[in-house]
Amino acid sequence: MTTGLARGSSGIKFVRIVPASQKAMERRKLWVFAVTFISYGLYHASRKTLAGVKSSVKKDWLENTTGRPLFDTDGEAKAFLGTLDAIFMGAYAAALFFWGWLGDRLNPKKVVAAGMISSSIMLFLFGYVPKMLDFYSVPWYVVTYIGFGLLQACGWPSEIAIMASWWGGANRGLVMGIWAACQPLGNIVGSIFTAFILPFGYEYTFFFNAAVTFLFAFVVLWGIDSKPPHCLENDVEGRATVSRASSISEEGEPIGILQALFLPGVLAYCLCNACLKLVNYAFFFWLPLYLTENYHWKETEADQLSIWYDVGGIVGSVLGGYISDRMGCRAPTISTMLIMSLGALWIYAQIGPHLFWNGLVMTIVGITISGPYNLIVGSISIDLGSQPALAGNSQAMSTVSGLLDGTGSAGSAIGQVIIPVVQDTIGWHAVFYLFISLNAISVLCIAKRTVLDVKRMFRDRRPEGAPLLLDQDSHED
Template sequence: MTQEEMSSKRALVFIVTFVSYGLYHASRKALSGVKSSIKADWLSNTSAHEPLFTNEADAKHFLGSLDAIFMAAYAAALFFWGWLGDRLNPKWVVAAGMVGSAITLTLFGTVPKWLNFYSVPYYIMTYIAFGLVQACGWPSEIAIMANWFGKGNRGFVMGVWAACQPVGNIFGSIFTAIVLPLGYEYTFLLNSVLIAVGSVVVVAAIDSSPDEEHEESVEANSAEPHHNLHGEPISLLKALLLPGVLAYCICNACLKLVNYAFFFWLPLYLTDAYNWEESKADQLSIWYDFGGIIGSVLGGYITDRMGKRSPLIVMMLVCSIGSLYVYAHVGPYMLWNALVMTTVGVTVSGPYNLIVGSISIDLGSQPALAGNTQAMSTVSGLLDGTGSAGSAVGQLLIPIIQDDLGWQAVFYVFMLLNCFAIFAILKRCIIDLKTLRKFRSGEQSPLLDETGEHED
C-alpha cells in the first residue's frame, strides 16, 4: 500500500468510525431529550391506557432508574465486549452493536406508544438490552483507531476523534428538537433508522487494520501463525494490573458519573429549574457538548506538545470545580447559562474524552505489553466499563438527592466527585511534572507514556 493510499484509508477510517460512534451517542440522547414528554405520557389517563404512575415523583425516579439500569448493563457489557473485541474482528462487533441498538431503541420508545402498551418490566428489559448492545461500540472503535493511527500526534488525533461523543450528543439533541413536535416516539424511530443505516456503511467502507486486506498472504508466507505477529489477547485481571490502569479507572468512575449526569439530566434540569420548553432546553443543552469538543481537541493538542497528559487533565478538573459552582448559581439567563455550560463542558467532558480516547490507547500500547497489540480493546473496555459502573450508581442517586436537597446539592456532589477524580491520578500528575522539570533542565526526554515508562 502506497503512502497516498494509506493516507486515504486513514481518512476514511477516521470519518466512518467518528460518524458511527456519533450515531451510537445520538441514539442514547433519545430518552434524555424527551423525559418531560414521556413522563407526561406515563402520568396521563386516557381512554387508550391507564397511567403508568400515579405521581410525578415516581415517574422521575423510574427515569433515573432506567438511566442507572442502562449504565449498569452498559458497564457489565463493556468488560465482555472489550475482551471479545481483541478476539474477533472489531468492525463486525461495531456493526452488530449498531443493528442491535436500532432494534432495542425502537422496541423501547416507539412500540409502547404505538400499541398503547405501558409496562415497567417491559421498559426495564428493553433498556437493559439497549445497554448491552450499546457497549459493542467504544472498545472496538478504539481498537480500530489504534490499528490505523500510530503514536505521532496521538493526543490531537484522538482528541479530535473522541469529540464524536459530544458531536453525537449535539446531533441527537437537534434530531430530538426537530422531530419532537410529531411525538416523542418518532425521536426513537429516527435514531434507530440512522444507526441501522450507519452499520451498513461500517461493514462496507472500512477495514479493521491496515494489514487486514493482506492477512492471507502474510499468513501464507510466515513460518508462524499471523496472530503471533501481534501478541496474544490478555485477561481482564492482567489488564487491570498494568501500570496506570487502576488509577485511571478510579478517576474515570468519578468523572464519567458527572459527565453522564449532564448527558442524562441536563434537559430535564433546565425544564424543571427554569420552566423552559422541552425543545428549547434540548437546543440549549448542546452548549455543554460544544464545550466537550473544545476541551477534547485543545486538550489533545496541548498534551501532545507537553509530552504528558495527566497535568493538563488535573488542571482541567480543578477548573471544573469552579465552573460547576458558578453554573449551580447562574440563574435563568440563557446567554450566561450557555456560556457557563460551555465552560463546564470544556472542563468535564473534555478530560473525560481524553481519558477514554488518548489515554486508553496509551495504556493499551504501553511498553509493559512488550509490543502486544492484542490488548487495546480489553484495556479500553475496562477503563470505560469502570467509568460506566460509577455512572450507573450516580443515576440512581441524582433524583434522590434532587428530591431531598434540591438541584444545587446535586452540583455540590459533582464538585466532590471531581475532587476524588483528581486525587486518583494526583500521584501520576506529580511524577509527570517532575519529569517535565527534569526535561527543561536537560536531564531527560519528556516522551514517556502515561505509566511513566519510556516510549520506544
C-alpha cells in the same frame, strides 16, 4: 499498485507487487477516521434520545387517557426515569468488560456493526412500540433498556482498537482528541434530531435515531477494514509472503481483565473515570430536564440549549489532546481541567435563568468535564493499551479500553440512582455540590500520576512529534 519484471542471477523472472502509495494509504486512514467517528457519534445520538424527551415521556406516563396511568405521581415517574438511566449504565458497564475482552478476539468492525444493528432494534422496541400500541409496562421498559445498554457497549472498545491500528504513533493526543469529539458531537446531533422531530411526537424521535443507526452499520461493515491492509510480495518462486503495513505494535496474545487492571496506571485512571463519568453522564441524562423543571423553559428550548455543554466537550477534547501532546504527558492537563471544573460547576449552579450566561458557563463546564473525560477514554486508553509493560502486544487495546470505560460506567450507574433522590429531597443545588465533590476526588485519584508526570517534564523533555507512551518506571501506582 504497480508491477514490474526483474531477472535474478538464475535468469528466472519474478513479479514484485509494490505497496499502494502513501497518499492512497492516507486517504484510507482518513476514511476509517470518518466512518468510525460517525458510527460512534450515532451510538451516542441514539442513547441521547430518552434524555431529550424525558419531560414528554413523563407526561405521557402520568396523563395516559386511553388506560390507567403508568405512575400516580410526578416523583414516581421521575424516579423510574432515573432507574432506567441507572440500569442502562449498569448493563453498559457490565457488558463493556465482556465486549472489551471479546473485541481483542474477534474482528472489531463486525462487533461495532452488530452493536449498531442490535441496539437500534432495542431502542425502537423501547420508545416507539409502547406509544404506538398503547402498551405501557414497567417490565417492558426495563428489559428493553437493559438490552439497549448491553448492546450499546459493543461500540467503544472495538472502535478504539480500530483507531489504534490505523492511527498509532505521534500526535496521538490531538488525533484522538479530535476523534473522541464524536461523543459530544453525537450528543449534539441527537439533541438536534430530537428537537426537530419532537413536535411530531416523542415516539418518532426513537424511530428516527434507531433507523439512522441501523442503516449506517452497513457502512461500517462493508466500508472499512479493522486494520491496515496487508501488502503482498511474490518471491522468486512465486510464493506469496505477507508483510503488515505499519501499525502501533506487533501481534500478541490477548490478555485477561485482571491482568489488564494491574497494568501500570490502569487502576488509577479507572477510579478517576468512575467519578468523572458519573458527572459527565449526569449532564448527559439530566441537563434538559433540569433546564425544563428549574427554569420552566420549553422542552425543545432546553434540548437546544443543552447542546452548548457538548460544544464545550468538543473544544475541551481537541484542546486537551493538543496541549498534552505538546507537554509530553496527559495527567497534568486532565488534572488542571478538572480543577477548573470545580469553580465552573459552582458558578453554573448560581447562574439563574439567563440564556446567554447559562449557555456560556455551560460551555465552560463542558470544556472542563467532558473534555478530560474524552481524553481518558480516548488517548489514555491507547496510551495504557500500548505501554512498554505490554512488550509490544497489540492484543490488549480493546480489553484495556473496555475496562477503563466499564469502570467509569459502573460509577455512572450508581450516580443515576443517587441524583434523582438527592434532587427530590434536597434540591438541584445539592446535586451540583455532589458533582464538585466527585470531580475533586477524580483529581486525587490521579494526583500521584500528575506529580510524576510534572517531575518527568522537567527531567526529560520529549522530542517534538515523538509518540507519547507511558513510562513504565513512573507508573508504579
